[in-house]
Amino acid sequence: MILLFLLGGILTGTITGLIPGLHSNNVAIIMAPISLFGENALVFVLSMIITQSFVDFIPAIFFAAPETSTFEGVLPGHRMFLQGKGFEAITLTVFGGVIAVPIGILCLPIFNLFLEINKDRFLVIIPIVLIITIIILAFSEKSKEKVLLTLFILFATATQGYFFTEQIFPLIAGYFGVATIIHSVKNPPAKKVQETTVQVKTNYVIDALQGILGGAIVSIIPGIGSNVAAAIIKTFKQKIKPKNYLVLVGSINTSNLFFSFPVLFILNKARNGGMILLNEKIFFTSQSFFLGIVIMFLSCGFGAIITLVIAKKVSSFHIDSKKIGILVIIFLITSIFAFNGVIGLVALFFSTATGLFVTVHKIKRSSCLGALIIPALFYYLFILI
Amino acid sequence: MNEKQISQICLVIIIVGIILFVITYENEFCEKTISELITNEGNKGIIFGRVQRVIKNDGMALFVITDGNEATVYYPKFLKITKNDFLVVYATSQTYNGKIELVAHRIEKR
Numbered sequence: 087m088i089l090l091f092l093l094g095g096i097l098t099g100t101i102t103g104l105i106p107g108l109h110s111n112n113v114a115i116i117m118a119p120i121s122l123f124g125e126n127a128l129v130f131v132l133s134m135i136i137t138q139s140f141v142d143f144i145p146a147i148f149f150a151a152p153e154t155s156t157f158e159g160v161l162p163g164h165r166m167f168l169q170g171k172g173f174e175a176i177t178l179t180v181f182g183g184v185i186a187v188p189i190g191i192l193c194l195p196i197f198n199l200f201l202e203i204n205k206d207r208f209l210v211i212i213p214i215v216l217i218i219t220i221i222i223l224a225f226s227e228k229s230k231e232k233v234l235l236t237l238f239i240l241f242a243t244a245t246q247g248y249f250f251t252e253q254i255f256p257l258i259a260g261y262f263g264v265a266t267i268i269h270s271v272k273n274p275p276a277k278k279v280q281e282t283t284v285q286v287k288t289n290y291v292i293d294a295l296q297g298i299l300g301g302a303i304v305s306i307i308p309g310i311g312s313n314v315a316a317a318i319i320k321t322f323k324q325k326i327k328p329k330n331y332l333v334l335v336g337s338i339n340t341s342n343l344f345f346s347f348p349v350l351f352i353l354n355k356a357r358n359g360g361m362i363l364l365n366e367k368i369f370f371t372s373q374s375f376f377l378g379i380v381i382m383f384l385s386c387g388f389g390a391i392i393t394l395v396i397a398k399k400v401s402s403f404h405i406d407s408k409k410i411g412i413l414v415i416i417f418l419i420t421s422i423f424a425f426n427g428v429i430g431l432v433a434l435f436f437s438t439a440t441g442l443f444v445t446v447h448k449i450k451r452s453s454c455l456g457a458l459i460i461p462a463l464f465y466y467l468f469i470l471i
Numbered sequence: 472m473n474e475k476q477i478s479q480i481c482l483v484i485i486i487v488g489i490i491l492f493v494i495t496y497e498n499e500f501c502e503k504t505i506s507e508l509i510t511n512e513g514n515k516g517i518i519f520g521r522v523q524r525v526i527k528n529d530g531m532a533l534f535v536i537t538d539g540n541e542a543t544v545y546y547p548k549f550l551k552i553t554k555n556d557f558l559v560v561y562a563t564s565q566t567y568n569g570k571i572e573l574v575a576h577r578i579e580k581r
Contacts (some may be wrong), residue, residue, distance in 0.1 A: 088496070123577065124561070125499040159581060175475045286472045288507055369499070369561070369576045376495055384488035387481040394481075 091126045095133030096388050102134070104396070105421075107183065125377060127367035130293035132347065133385040135360040136187070139340040140389035141396070143179040148400055150412045151268045159450060163329035164266060168407065170280050176334055176397040177284045180390045182336025185294035186301065187386035190344045191379060197302055197345060199450065201352050208307055211464040215318060216459055223453055236449050239334070246436055247457030253433035256418045256422045260437025261444075261454035263418060267411040268438070271443045280401035288376045290333040293326075297337025304338070305345035305357055312342040314459060331350025337436050340386070347378050357431050479551075500561050502566075503547075505540040508564050509571045515563040518542075522556045536560065546575040557581045 103188045122130065147163035166175040195355060209436075224236045243261070300315040320326055326334070346357040351370060356362040368374055420428040437454075444451055503516030520538035527533040530548040535543055536558065544560060545567075552558070558580060562573040 136541075173474075173510065177477065181472075181477055183486070184477060188484065219567060284474045286474075288472060306519055371563075373499065380488060380491045380495060384492065387484035387488060388479045391478055391485075451530065 088129055089126060091129040092124060092133050092229075092384070095130040095354055096392070097384060098130075098136045099134040099389065100141050100392055100396075101136025102253055103138040104144060104456055105199045105394075124368040124369060125374065128364060128374055128378055131367075131415075132381045133388075135343050135358070136340065136382050136385035137389035137392065139343050140180055140183050140336075141174055141334065142339070142394040142395065144397055144400065145414075148397075149410050150263055150270070154330075161262065161266065161334075162331055166328065166332075167280070168270070170341070172280050173282050173401040175399050176283045176393060178290070178329055179330040180393050181286050181290060181335030181337075182294045182338075183340035184386060184390045185291060186298050186337045186341035187344055187383055189295065189298055190341050191383060193298065193302070194379070198283075198348060198352055200351070201306065208303075209466065209469060211462065212307055213463055216466070219318045219321050219459060220456075223450065226321075227449065232447070232449055235447055236424050236453045239444055239449060239453040240460065242440060243437075243454050244458035246433070246440070247317075248432040249463045250429070251461075252310060253426055253430050256426055256430040257437040257457050258420065259418050260434045260439075261375070261457070262451065263443040264415055264434065264438040265441025267415055268442060270407070271413065273404040276290075279404075282398055282401050288421035291328060293330045293333040294337040297334045298341045301338040301341025301343075302345045305342050305349050306353070312338045313455045314455060314462065315342070317455050319389075320452065331430075346377040347382065350377075351375050367460055395451035475528050481556050505536070505538050505542045505573075508562065509540075512564055512566045512571060515561075515562065518560050520556060520558060520560070522554055522565060524554065525552060528552070531550070534572050542571075542573050544573045546578055550578060552578075 143163065147167055150164040163172075163175040163179070164246065166172060201465075220240065224233055224240060227233045227236050238287075247256060296319060300319055301312060304312055304315040312335075316331075316338050319334060319338075320331060343360075346361050347364075348355055350361045350365060354365075356365045366470060419431065419434065421435055426433070437457075441451070444454060484506065500515055500517045503514070503518060505520065505552055507516055508514050508518060518536070520536040520539060520572065523537045524535040524536055524544070525532070526535065526556050528550060530549060532546040532548065533543065533550065534550075534552065544562060558578055560575045561577040562575045564571050565574050566572075
């Protein structure tokens, strides 16, 4: 019986990962009233979220259709896709995720100890890191004009972040998805033949380890997601190469979800939709904890293989990037209207306009993260004051 | 390292995961009688029984349940129950003041 829930979770995670806008959080909300509980709920939810953390990158990289957790990988990944290296980009994110879970398991005793000792200090450290990130984002531009434009974008996106509090997905889809697709219409189309031979350098393990650290930290802290962690690391590591960055993003995304489970057990804090659901549905016993860890380990293997198989299959088709782009825009508009209503479409309109402005003026796209970073900064300052 | 080698690592992860699952997995809850459950501390199971008496129900619930044998059940939340209600209780046994009682993790009213 439990194997059926494992397979059901993996299948659901694959489907939610492939459909932009349908996040496992939505599935968790749909599942909330269903009388699924105990180890069945535990196995289903954990296998779903871990599988999705891998599959998520397929629409993000091949179709520039981001999720709230993968948008940091859209630009370098989609650029590689246009060069005929989409499969390699997916493999790099998979590599990051595959490293994240086993190493995460080995780090669990240290992580648990770290949680106990430092949980209060994060409140002070995080706003400092966020302020430094904003300063680096703005002042790393080379001309005065661009610095001013970046400050303007940070202000504009922060305003959008405040105004559209519950509309994170439409904002992200606009900044990193629709704007990218519209802008790429004038670019040469993607290469007809995608390369399916890949070489992953073993030194990418270092990026995966950094991702695990980032994922572990953001799993503890409310208000900051894996995407912001990736942007912060990218800001500090100015010269990070796209391939290393994709490994980093893949690792952060999976390890963030992996560590949110021990955080639920130890701190009794739910950091994502899946954990909120589990908080209500599972029995907090050591047996449940070990079962959860084993299920995430298993799902990591399944999720990675499924992602590689699907990505290889998609790579073998000729993808007309312009036609697909138009289809993705229609799909994003439809799904945003379905899940977020008219206000979501308004948020999408403003965020797309901002994303295009940033692209046209060749400012760093990560300045759009003002929509997430600045509200998070004020959240922490408000708590401290 | 190419994608085939990454797939091989994933296969190893799956095999190790299955082995760990087989070694560590034990059924979370299965149907038991009250007498089976209260023989030892740490037993767990699903019991079916009637509420014989509600001792306390104020932020937490303490009541006596019977299926022929009796046991005191503690549940950390308020419960809408009265005498003779038929309940399905997911519980573990625990020693309290030298006596084995049941701690309920989930209670369903039938």
